[in-house]
Amino acid sequence: MEQNDLNQTPMGDHSEESIKAESNLVSEQTIQSENQVESMPVSEVVDNIADTTFELQLEPEPEEEEISSTDLDSASGVPTMDVDVSYIDYSGLTKFELIQKFKQLLSEGEITYLRNEIENLKVNFYKKHKAENEERRKKFIEDGGVLEEYTAIEDVLEDEFKQLYKDYRERKTELSKSLDEQKAHNLKVKYEIIEHIKDLINKPESLQNTFEEFHHLQNKWKHTGLVPQKEMKELYDLYHFHVQGFYNWIKLNNEARDMDLRRNLEAKIELCEKVESLILETDIRKAFGELQIFHERWREIGPISPDKKEEIWVRFREATTKIHKIHQEYFLKKKDELEGNLNAKTILCEKAEEIASKVYTRFKEWETATDGFIELQQVWKTIGMVPKSENNRIFRRFKDASDRFFIAKKEFYSIIMEEENNNLQLKTDICLKAESLKESTDWKRTTEDLIRLQKDWKRIGPVSRRVSDKIWFRFRTACNEFFERKATHYSTIDGLLDENIKKKEDLLEKIETYQFTENSDEDLKNLKIFQKDWVEIGHVPENVKMAIQDRYRKAINKAFDSLQVDDKKKENIKFKMRIENIMQQQNSRDRLYMERENLVKKLNQIEAELKTLENNIGFFSKSKNSDSLLKDFSSKIEAGKKETAIIKEQVKYLDNIYKD
DSSP: OOHHHTTTTSOOOSSSSHHHHHHHHHSSSSEEETEEEEEOOOHHHHHHHOOOOOOSSSOOOOOOOOOOOOHHHHHOOOOOOOOOOOOOTTTTOOOHHHHHHHHHHHHSGGGGGGGHHHHHHHHHHHHHHHHHHHHHHHHHHHHTOOOOOOOOOHHHHHHHHHHHHHHHHHHHHHHHHHHHHHHHHHHHHHHHHHHHHHHHHGGOOOOHHHHHHHHHHHHHHHHOOOHHHHHHHHHHHHHHHHHHHHHHHHHHOHHHHHHHHHHHHHOOOOOOOOHHHHOSSSSHHHHHHHHHHHHHHHSSOOOOOOHHHHHHHHHHHHHHHHHHHHHHHHHHHHHHHHHHHHHHHHHHHHHHHHHSSSSSOOOHHHOOOOHHHHHHHHHHHHOOOOOHHHHHHHHHHHHHHHHHHHHHHHHHHHHHHHHHHHHHHHHHHHHHHHHHHHHOOHHHHHHHHHHHHHHEEEEOOOOOOHHHHHHHHHHHHHHHHHHHHHHHHHHHHHHHHHHHHHHHHHHHHHHOOOOOOOOOHHHHHHHHHHHHHHHOOOOOOOHHHHHHHHHHHHHHHHHHHOSSSSSHHHHHHHHHHHHHHTTTTTHHHHHHHHHHHHHHHHHHHHHHHEEEHHHHHHHHSSSSTTTTHHHHHHHHHHHHHHHHHHHHHHHHHHHHHHHH
């Protein structure tokens, strides 16, 4: 029977009902040729399919009773095969776009073939729905709310999705009812066909007319469609019994019989070719479904010549066996993949539990641990599905570790909040003292008082980030106002400033014309003398300050670049030179503070990157073909450690300046 013939049946032979029914039929029925029944071992693979389950979700499904896939199946009465919803990626669509896609499927698609895509839409919709609710819950907690008081808000899009799913389920139920009615009708028609075949032996027409009517009844039988499963075996046994009776009664002459046998042989050869072509089909599920259809067609074809019977049957059976093997290997591979994902998520759970079990006493430790936990969460999202029986358990294990960690973090921050408030009060008191001194003209004594207040400020612990910049700006403004007034006062000494210009220009001439020797230590000593002399000369008028300072920086940098010392030492010298220049400028303490803050920020960034690289080495160390990747990670880690060592030395140098 041609493919186009199948499309004339009420539901088509590619529905889930048809595939399941015909799979069972192959396992229960035999393939009959003339007087004997040829059995086909399909039931073993079908049973394997029924026993094989796959995880459909990355995380637990929303508990929505009215749109449960179990309810859908029981309501419709349509037996289905395992659903694989991962073959179309809907993760990039928003909830609104998923609903629009749902509407499009209901309006354009045939309800028989929509289950996989609709289940896929449901999984992706509730992933996004749950993620949004989780984000709101987390925001609620971060804003100071109590977890037990959190209430999820009503989601209009979820209500619309539920209604669409309800409409889909009702349509499928109606379809199932219609299919059952159609099967009952088909059963009645096929029994009528059998009665007509029985009556053929009593008709007075010519042999040729009788034979044509017989073939007409056979074609009608093929095109009638499916019947109820429980009636199928008895129906086919009765059909083949009377077909064989017709052949025995009519006692065809050799020529007519040979023609019919050749036609049946050609039909079975064509089926063999079609089954063999399925071996190359990349869609394993599609190939297995079509194989069931071809087995049904084989059963409907009449007898062939006995000398060809065994040969053609062996060919058909061997092609079927190969497809069964491919089908079984596909599900075994799928099972191995799910087990591999389970092992990977188990490792992540162990790492999460390790992080959650440690005791952290400092902000930096909590931030480092938080970064590590967030990284585990990101890796979790990249791992695929696990066996359905393990999904809730492994997800709950990871979530429990996450909850323990973040609850402990919240408790830690709440404990130190009081300490931060006390520190804020102490820093506020220092601000008041600094503001009371900013108008003073006792330059020396007030300078000493403000420097002492700055040291007191450093000894006080941190305050809340929310007010940290604000309170620091208040203190810095009071100090700056005094030191700017002080700088203005001393800059009015014009004669001294003009003399300083001449001294600095003479010194610049020495630096720019300095002749380096082969003794690098002696050269370095001379360059340091130049730096010391420059600092000791003092201030110059504001209108030439930037120009002469820029000329000095270029000259001294060029001199150090020409110095014959290693790059690390040269870089260290340049850093100290830059710091010494800053110390001679207005607001030097503020500038040094910002310099240190920038170094600490850079240090934290590099250490976080090192942590990520070290974690990645742990993840990929057991992977095959990862040698080049591990080598690159190791190189980056080594360079990062060297850079952190240099930065730590620079921070220590600045801390020593503050102590002085």
